[in-house]
Amino acid sequence: xxxxxxxxxxxxxxxxxxxxxxxxxxxxxxxxxxxxxxxxxxxxxxxxxxxxxxxxxxxxxxxxxxxxxxxxxxxxxxxxxxxxxxxxxxxxxxxxxxxxxxxxxxxxxxxxxxxxxxxxxxxxxxxxxxxxxxxxxxxxxxxxx
Numbered sequence: 001x002x003x004x005x006x007x008x009x010x011x012x013x014x015x016x017x018x019x020x021x022x023x024x025x026x027x028x029x030x031x032x033x034x035x036x037x038x039x040x041x042x043x044x045x046x047x048x049x050x051x052x053x054x055x056x057x058x059x060x061x062x063x064x065x066x067x068x069x070x071x072x073x074x075x076x077x078x079x080x081x082x083x084x085x086x087x088x089x090x091x092x093x094x095x096x097x098x099x100x101x102x103x104x105x106x107x108x109x110x111x112x113x114x115x116x117x118x119x120x121x122x123x124x125x126x127x128x129x130x131x132x133x134x135x136x137x138x139x140x141x142x143x144x145x
Contacts, residue, residue: 007100010058021083061093072097078107078142108136109143
């Protein structure tokens, strides 16, 4: 049986979906009222400049090049943001994306409610913990630098 998705690096054609889902989902669920009221064009530009920085990586979970189920943006210092399309949530996609990161960043720059479940030490529930080293800390300044 063929797996539901594979994990790959992003390509330029993925950027419209990444930018749109990042801005719309984060501005909708953010506990940071500054982001929700922030000029979306400026936020869009900041995301684009982050993605263009050397060292920024985006992993895609999808079916080939055409269907994207979710994605994760990170660099060596921080997880920046991740997104999974609504119908595919609670299927382990973000967990798989986080598990594909080779070196675990020490911070995350965007707080969303699910982050508490995704980047905690899962040793009690999982014999192979998702995060077995040091728990990343919330540091939004890394995004705005």
